[in-house]
Amino acid sequence: MIHAKDINERTPWQDMTPAGEIYEPGTARLFNTGTWRTNTPVFHEEACKHCMLCVPFCPDSAIPVKDGKRLDFDYTYCKGCGICENVCPFPAITMEAGGGVHK
Amino acid sequence: MSSRLSGNEAVAYAMKQINPDVFGAFPITPSTDIPEYFAGFAANGEVNTEFVTVESEHSSMSVCIAAQAAGARAISATSSCGLALMYELLYVAASCRLPITLACVNRALSGPININADHSDSMGARDSGWIQIYAENNQEAYDNFIQAMPIGETTSVRLPVMSCMDGFITSHAVENIELLETETVRKFIGEYNPEHYLLKKENPLAVGPYDVSPYYMEHKVQEAEAMKAAKARILEVAAAFEKISGRRYGLFEEYRMEDAELAIVLIGSTAGTAKAAVDRLREHGVKAGLVKIRVFRPFPGEELARALSRTRAVAVMDKSEGFSANGGPVFAETRSALYDLKERPYLINIVYGLGGRDVKVEDIEKVFARLADIATTGATGPLYVHMGHRSKEETV
Numbered sequence A: 001m002i003h004a005k006d007i008n009e010r011t012p013w014q015d016m017t018p019a020g021e022i023y024e025p026g027t028a029r030l031f032n033t034g035t036w037r038t039n040t041p042v043f044h045e046e047a048c049k050h051c052m053l054c055v056p057f058c059p060d061s062a063i064p065v066k067d068g069k070r071l072d073f074d075y076t077y078c079k080g081c082g083i084c085e086n087v088c089p090f091p092a093i094t095m096e097a098g099g100g101v102h103k
Numbered sequence B: 001m002s003s004r005l006s007g008n009e010a011v012a013y014a015m016k017q018i019n020p021d022v023f024g025a026f027p028i029t030p031s032t033d034i035p036e037y038f039a040g041f042a043a044n045g046e047v048n049t050e051f052v053t054v055e056s057e058h059s060s061m062s063v064c065i066a067a068q069a070a071g072a073r074a075i076s077a078t079s080s081c082g083l084a085l086m087y088e089l090l091y092v093a094a095s096c097r098l099p100i101t102l103a104c105v106n107r108a109l110s111g112p113i114n115i116n117a118d119h120s121d122s123m124g125a126r127d128s129g130w131i132q133i134y135a136e137n138n139q140e141a142y143d144n145f146i147q148a149m150p151i152g153e154t155t156s157v158r159l160p161v162m163s164c165m166d167g168f169i170t171s172h173a174v175e176n177i178e179l180l181e182t183e184t185v186r187k188f189i190g191e192y193n194p195e196h197y198l199l200k201k202e203n204p205l206a207v208g209p210y211d212v213s214p215y216y217m218e219h220k221v222q223e224a225e226a227m228k229a230a231k232a233r234i235l236e237v238a239a240a241f242e243k244i245s246g247r248r249y250g251l252f253e254e255y256r257m258e259d260a261e262l263a264i265v266l267i268g269s270t271a272g273t274a275k276a277a278v279d280r281l282r283e284h285g286v287k288a289g290l291v292k293i294r295v296f297r298p299f300p301g302e303e304l305a306r307a308l309s310r311t312r313a314v315a316v317m318d319k320s321e322g323f324s325a326n327g328g329p330v331f332a333e334t335r336s337a338l339y340d341l342k343e344r345p346y347l348i349n350i351v352y353g354l355g356g357r358d359v360k361v362e363d364i365e366k367v368f369a370r371l372a373d374i375a376t377t378g379a380t381g382p383l384y385v386h387m388g389h390r391s392k393e394e395t396v
Helices: A083-087 B007-018 B033-043 B057-070 B080-085 B087-095 B120-124 B138-152 B182-189 B213-245 B270-283 B301-308 B329-338 B361-377
Strands: A039-043 A093-097 B002-006 B022-025 B050-053 B074-078 B101-106 B131-134 B161-166 B174-178 B252-255 B262-267 B288-293 B295-297 B313-318 B346-351 B384-386
Touching: A083 A093, B002 B007, B002 B138, B007 B033, B007 B074, B007 B101, B007 B138, B007 B161, B007 B182, B022 B033, B022 B057, B033 B050, B050 B057, B057 B074, B057 B080, B057 B087, B074 B080, B080 B087, B080 B120, B087 B213, B101 B120, B101 B138, B131 B138, B131 B213, B138 B161, B138 B174, B138 B182, B138 B213, B182 B213, B213 B295, B252 B270, B252 B301, B262 B270, B262 B301, B262 B329, B262 B361, B270 B288, B270 B361, B288 B301, B301 B329, B313 B329, B313 B361, B329 B346, B346 B361
Parallel strands: B022 B050, B022 B074, B074 B101, B101 B161, B131 B161, B262 B288, B262 B313, B313 B346, B346 B384
Antiparallel strands: A039 A093, B002 B174, B131 B295, B252 B288
């Protein structure tokens, strides 16, 4: 079976999966999709109650969780959609213009 | 077992014998009978099929795509504008390499709106990546539908199959037919066991991911290679089908072509009319023959060139316009196929039978008369003409 990690831009058609089928889960991790971002969420840890609302609302995997607490954004996967800011009941997330990482 | 069925009944009966997992159903003239008969089979418990009634053909094909990707065997039936509404999904089905089977009952595609037979619907979808097989009569419609799954589902092919017949002429006319035993059909079709499918829980699968330009072309090459591989598979399946039915099929049928000097190439029910014309002319010593194309996708170019290599003049008859201003689609393919011959016959194109316009034995005889003229004089005259319409000028 051909794995997604073994296919790259030099792979001949004979060694690719038919129709681009992907035979394993979680392959989105392989792609840095954060480069699309034009707005950037900023995490204010002091205002966060760790209610975890933002985590399931994030359409990608830009909000890592460890030991029941959300950590700072993983900007590799953040497209800046702003859904997390919208669902956050506290002033723990604000959006800033631009695609850079704001600290 | 002998019976008398219309083309639609015959295909619906083949579907019942196959007992597919899913039917994505939406009615449209003249294919409506097929889901209608099948709904009866489903209601009576004669099949185990999930009969999914939807609100459009865009959805019926979407149902088929989802079901087939999940690991089920999915079928549908449509005509004309219904096929047009499936257009986007036809490409999705083919590019996802999902071997769905679709009964296409050929009808003129609007506009002007018309419900009668021509090939403008399926010819419009000829580049969608579907295998296209055309029937002359109800027997062939039945036989072709049964052969579709073993062709499309084989690993080297994995392409959807469109099994076509002429609307009304074939779909609604009741003719004698030889049906196979259901057990024989099921054994011939076998179980559908794809290697990868969405419901295989031990092997997660993503189907139809976005394809950026560094990957897209490789996947299209795969699809093109699959279409090339389909030709051999179609012949293999035809040989196996002959063993269970006694009926022989190829990529096309050659009728009295052994020594033919004048030949007609066409698709579908007009072949019956053309055979009658060939027989009449043969009685008068004219060396006339007919090539009826059965498989249009993949196009049997090399084989067709061989079959026509010894003829002197050929008329390709298109039952769809195409509006290339350079002849219909069957003409374009046939002329291209003959290019590599050292000695080519004269070739003309006649577009006929649009929107159900009738074609008679005498019309076909007129075409042969023109071919005889061309063979004698070497002057082809206009290469691309219409036949059967009213005109102030002479047509053929």
